[in-house]
Amino acid sequence: MFMVYVVIAFVAGLAELFTGTFYLAAVALAALFTAITGLLLPGTVLHWVFLGFCLVLLPTGLWLRHRLAAKTKDLGDFDLGQGVDVISGPDSNQQYSVRYRGAEWLAVVDEGPSPCPGDRAVIIAKTDNLLHLGVLPRQNSGKEPLCPPSSLS
Template identity: 80%
Template sequence: MLYIYVIIAFAAGIFELFTGTFYLAAVALAALFTAITGLVLPGAVLHWVFLGFCLVLLPAGMWLRHRLAGKSQGLTDFDLGQGVDVIRGPDQNEHYTVRYRGSEWMAVVDDGPAPCAGDRAVIVGKTDNLLHLGVLPRQPSDKESLCPPSSSS
């Protein structure tokens, strides 16, 4: 009878590695504790012991998972405030292509003037894979601007 609970503990532990939930970990712990308890108690009561451990450990696992999820929501996004280089844009959806962390990202401008290729901007927010930018003011330089001339008269 003990081997059944050891097999349940092992199988639930392996499946837990693939799912990433605390529920199968609770079942694995309940089966392991039942197998250990089976060294002392007769086999006829082990099913009830397993049920008791499940009834205690599953709600405890749920509580722990929600508590850890609540703490992780307070983490700050380390991308906010980082600088990006505008590569091209805007396209028909007013999206720009920027270079950040060695790859190209789609971005929209939330704050500041419309950037040109070569301008710098700062990440002020993120929505999935879309960066929200705040454009830095252009610095006067001797270089010719890559922006097309404005049509203001």
């Protein structure tokens, strides 16, 4: 009877690796604890021991899963509020190319004036791989601006 519960623990644990649920992990633990208990108790009561472990471990696993999921919902998006450098744009879709974390991203401007290459902007939202930017005011650095003068001013 000992080997039956060892096999159940192994199969449930292996299946858990492929499914990612807590249910099979609880069943695997219950079977493992039952196999260990089987070293001390007769085989006739091991089915009841297994049932008892399942009735304790399954709700405990569910409670832990929901508790951990609630904690992760409180974490915000760490990209929001980070600065980016405008590389080029706008293209025909009014999208800009920006440099963020060493890579080029596509972005659209949601707040502020149209940026020029070399301007700084802040990420205010993300949609999939598209960054939504708020443009920072231009700093007078004494350099010639990269944007052509607008005909409106």
